[in-house]
Amino acid sequence: MTGLIRAEFLKLSSTRTAFGLFIAALAVSVLPAILVMSLVPRAALSDGGAAIAASGLTIVPLLAVVFGILGMTNEYRHGTITYTYLTTPRRGIVMIVKLVCYGVAGTLVMAATALLVVLAIALIAAVRDIPLPWLTTANASDLETIRNAAMFLLTTGMMTAFGVSLGALLRAQVPTIAGVMVWALAIEGIVAIIKPRIGMYLPFAAFQQLTMGDALNVGEASGLLALTRPEAFLVAIAYIAVFSVAAVFISMRRDVT
Amino acid sequence: MPVIEAEHLSKRFGKKVLAVDDVSFTIEEGTITGVLGPNGAGKTTTLRMILDLVRPTAGHVSILGSRYRDLHAPATRVGALLDSAGFHPGRTGRNALRVIATGARIPPERVGEVLDMVELTDAARRRVKGYSTGMKQRLALAAALLGDPEILILDEPANGLDPEGMRWLRAFLRAQASEGRTVLVASHVLVEVEQTVDDVLIMGRGKLLAQGPIARLTAGAAPVVRVRSPHAEKLEQLLLQKGAAVNRVETALAIRGPSSAEVGELANAGGIVLHELLTEQASLEDLFLQIAGTRRES
Numbered sequence: 001m002t003g004l005i006r007a008e009f010l011k012l013s014s015t016r017t018a019f020g021l022f023i024a025a026l027a028v029s030v031l032p033a034i035l036v037m038s039l040v041p042r043a044a045l046s047d048g049g050a051a052i053a054a055s056g057l058t059i060v061p062l063l064a065v066v067f068g069i070l071g072m073t074n075e076y077r078h079g080t081i082t083y084t085y086l087t088t089p090r091r092g093i094v095m096i097v098k099l100v101c102y103g104v105a106g107t108l109v110m111a112a113t114a115l116l117v118v119l120a121i122a123l124i125a126a127v128r129d130i131p132l133p134w135l136t137t138a139n140a141s142d143l144e145t146i147r148n149a150a151m152f153l154l155t156t157g158m159m160t161a162f163g164v165s166l167g168a169l170l171r172a173q174v175p176t177i178a179g180v181m182v183w184a185l186a187i188e189g190i191v192a193i194i195k196p197r198i199g200m201y202l203p204f205a206a207f208q209q210l211t212m213g214d215a216l217n218v219g220e221a222s223g224l225l226a227l228t229r230p231e232a233f234l235v236a237i238a239y240i241a242v243f244s245v246a247a248v249f250i251s252m253r254r255d256v257t
Numbered sequence: 258m259p260v261i262e263a264e265h266l267s268k269r270f271g272k273k274v275l276a277v278d279d280v281s282f283t284i285e286e287g288t289i290t291g292v293l294g295p296n297g298a299g300k301t302t303t304l305r306m307i308l309d310l311v312r313p314t315a316g317h318v319s320i321l322g323s324r325y326r327d328l329h330a331p332a333t334r335v336g337a338l339l340d341s342a343g344f345h346p347g348r349t350g351r352n353a354l355r356v357i358a359t360g361a362r363i364p365p366e367r368v369g370e371v372l373d374m375v376e377l378t379d380a381a382r383r384r385v386k387g388y389s390t391g392m393k394q395r396l397a398l399a400a401a402l403l404g405d406p407e408i409l410i411l412d413e414p415a416n417g418l419d420p421e422g423m424r425w426l427r428a429f430l431r432a433q434a435s436e437g438r439t440v441l442v443a444s445h446v447l448v449e450v451e452q453t454v455d456d457v458l459i460m461g462r463g464k465l466l467a468q469g470p471i472a473r474l475t476a477g478a479a480p481v482v483r484v485r486s487p488h489a490e491k492l493e494q495l496l497l498q499k500g501a502a503v504n505r506v507e508t509a510l511a512i513r514g515p516s517s518a519e520v521g522e523l524a525n526a527g528g529i530v531l532h533e534l535l536t537e538q539a540s541l542e543d544l545f546l547q548i549a550g551t552r553r554e555s
Contacts, residue, residue, distance in 0.1 A: 007360035014352040015345055079343030080356075082310065083400060086337055087360040089309050089326035255270075256310040257302075 001097065004088055008101040017074070018105055021067040025113040028063070029056035033117045037124035045130050054117050057110075057152070061159045061207060062184060064106040066177055068163020071102050073173035082256055095168060095248040099161045106160025107153045114152070151229070155210045155236070162203070162240050168247035200227050206235040259283040260408055260439050261307060266316035268302050276302040278463040279316070284441055284456075289434045291450040292443040293545060294460035300443040301340060303460070304412050307441075308337055320408065332361035336401035337410045338394075346386035350377055350396050353385060354403060363403050371399040376425075390417030398429070409433060411442045415449050427453050451541040459545055466548045471541055478539035478547055482512040482520050485533035492529050499523065504546060508532075513539075513547055 012018045036053035037045065045053075075081040088094050125132045163180075170176040184204040192199030199205055209232035227235060261284035268277040277299040284290050292300045305311040307318050309325040318324075321334055328334055344353040354368045372378045375395040385393065394417050401409055414430075415423050430453050433440055444450045450457070451471065459467040459474075467474055486492050489508045496503045501514035512520055517536045524531050539547065 003362040004360055007356050010352070010356050010359050011345075014349070014356065015347045017347075074345065078345045080345055082339055082342035083357050084360065085310060086308060086335075086342075087332045087357055089328075089331060253312070255305075255312060257305070 001093065004093065004097045005101060007087075008097055009105075012071075012101070012105055015074075017067065017070055018109070021063055021106075022109050022112065024063050025060045025109055026116065028059045029054070029113050030116050030120055032056040033120050034124065037121055037128070037130075042128055042130055045125075045128075053121050054114075057114055057117055058208075058211065060110055060113055061152075061156045061211065062204075064110065064156045064160040065163040065166075065180060065184075067106060067109075068102050068160040068165075069167040069176050069180065070163075070173065072098065072164045072167025073171060073176060076171045077173055085256060091252045092248050095244075095251050098168075099164050099244055099247075102164045103157040103161040107157035110153050110156035114149070152211050155207055158236055158240055159207055162207075162243060165240070165243035165247040168251055169243065201235055203236070203239045206232045206239065210236055258286045260286045261318070261320050261441065263303070263307070263318040264316055266303065266306060266318055267314050268299075268306060268311060269314045275463050277306070277313075280460070280463075280465045281316075282458055282465060282468050284439060286439050287434070287437050288456055289430060289440040289442065289454045290456040290458060291454035292441060292458045292460060293445070293447055293450060293541070294466075295445055297462070298445075298460040299463040300445075300460055301412055304337075304339065304410055304441070304443055307410065308335070308339075310339075330361065330404070332357070332406070333363065333404035334406050335408045335410065336404060336406035337412075338397045338401045338414055339410075339412045340416070342397065342400075344385040344393070344396060347384055349382050349384055350388065350392075351381040353396065354399060357400055358403055361404055367403055367405070371402045374402060375399045375429075391419060391422045394418060394422070406438070408439045409441070411440065413444055414442060415444065415446060423449060447540075447542045447545055457541070459548055461548070467544075475539050475541060475544050478544045479513050480536050481539050481543045482515065482517045482536050483533065484510040484512065484520060484524075484531060486510070486524070486529055486531050488529045491527065492524055495523055495527050495529075496520070502547070511543065513543070 033053040033056060040053075075084060084094055085091060122132065124130075166176055166180060167173075170179075188199060188202045188204050191202060192205060200209065206227065209227050210229060212226075226232075261282075263283075264281050266277055266280045267275070269275050280299070280303060292303065294300050302311055306313050307320055307325065321328060325331055325335065344350075348356070351368060351372065354371065355365060357363075358365060358368055369378070372381050375398050377392065377395050377399060380388065380392060385396070388396065394414065398411075398414065401411065411430075415426055418426060427449075430440060430442065434455075442450065442454065454471065456470050457468070457474065458465060484492065485508050487508060489505055489510055493503050493505050493510060496510070496512055496515070499515065501512050503513075504511040515523070517534055521531065521534055524534075
């Protein structure tokens with residue numbers, strides 16, 4: 001299995017797909033952070049306002065889903081799946097390794113991106129002399145900060161694996177990506193408005209609740225229903241488990257023609 | 258000793274398409290065997306069932322004594338070039354092979370060796386999207402050879418090759434056989450295969466129509482009378498009326514059924530001038546047309 005894992009990472013490093021994800025992640029997170037920290041008036045960025053500069057990071061997990069879809073659908077699109085299965089005819093193992101490797105790759109891209117965002121914000125804040133208590137103060141919330149960061153990374157890895165399983169199930173690259181975007185950005189939002197009690201259990205809502213945590217869980221009074229983090233974690237895991245098992249099962253039975 | 262054994266192999270896609278219909282055969286160790294037949298004959302599906310890429314609807318196939326998926330390190334025992342297998346266009350030729358070698362736990366030095374064998378070393382650092390069709394075909398051959406396998410399974414290896422590439426491929430296949438490998442090569446270009454293979458499996462419409470050494474099969478086939486005439490079309494009509502099987506290309510006729518004497522007498526009776534009249538041992542192509550024609554009539 002180590003050979004298969006190394007081959008999977010070699011696949012990632014020998015094309016521009018992973019690099020493309022990283023560039024896209026930088027474009028949606030670091031660039032806005034630099035612009036916000038450089039152009040927004042200093043007063044507006046004080047008292048924690050600078051945290052808004054990092055909000056682009058919330059888009060990265062969605063990019064990670066697309067990355068996962070590309071990782072799997074490219075195998076079918078370019079016919080490399082034939083060599084993959086000839087090398088390792090045990091298709092279940094192939095799928096499990098792919099899910100894990102892409103999960104790790106997505107997490108690493110998220111970690112690197114988040115680090116660059118924080119560095120960019122800290123650097124510009126130092127130059128403009130903007131106080132950043134959420135970044136510099138060592139207090140009891142540190143553990144919470146670490147937990148939030150870990151959850152963000154974990155969720156990104158899980159969403160990348162989710163993309164791999166979607167790619168394995170559907171195979172057609174463009175329709176899969178388009179369908180996921182429409183589902184995540186439109187359909188889930190509509191369901192959440194019309195049927196909030198159902199909407200909060202949908203996959204991307206669960207992923208979002210996992211990363212946003214208590215920030216979304218503001219109660220029924222506000223009209224915004226959300227799961228607690230442990231609940232969201234279970235829902236997200238359930239989605240990934242169901243889709244991954246389906247992807248493994250279907251990959252094992254499907255003819256490669 | 259048989260290295261590939263298929264028993265009553267069938268594959269149905271959906272309800273309507275019966276791609277392979279109750280095919281049984283054995284492939285002996287150290288032979289070059291051609292799987293011949295027109296497009297849609299079931300050749301590719303048969304090869305894919307051998308390699309566990311397609312699940313048989315019925316029957317069983319074993320390679321080296323077990324199912325492909327049960328072989329230990331299968332890429333070091335069986336090498337395959339398949340029509341739909343491809344390479345990521347953004348990957349270099351060398352990296353494409355490195356990915357396969359790494360997954361199969363084949364030493365990385367082997368990548369350079371097979372690139373040399375298929376004469377692609379100079380292009381190894383270029384991305385595959387810049388390769389010609391012939392270069393991609395050579396890269397696929399290199400992938401098949403990576404594990405130094407005992408068996409090579411090649412599906413239409415001459416696709417995209419120019420005449421020089423075809424000649425190179427023939428020499429390549431002979432070299433592989435001389436090293437004791439078993440080669441199974443599927444093709445719809447009969448002339449290309451005839452010069453290379455020992456045995457043939459002839460397939461048509463999913464069925465196995467004939468199997469055996471080329472020499473034995475062609476010896477058992479009816480000889481062919483070849484005629485050239487400026488009135489070939491008229492002679493063809495007369496022959497068809499007599500129940501002969503005729504294949505005409507412009508002024509040349511290949512006739513199965515009547516003897517050369519009977520053809521000559523028929524031409525004379527019809528006042529048809531002949532420029533050439535001879536009897537030949539049936540070629541592989543003649544044999545194939547004969548078998549396929551017989552099956553169609555029955």
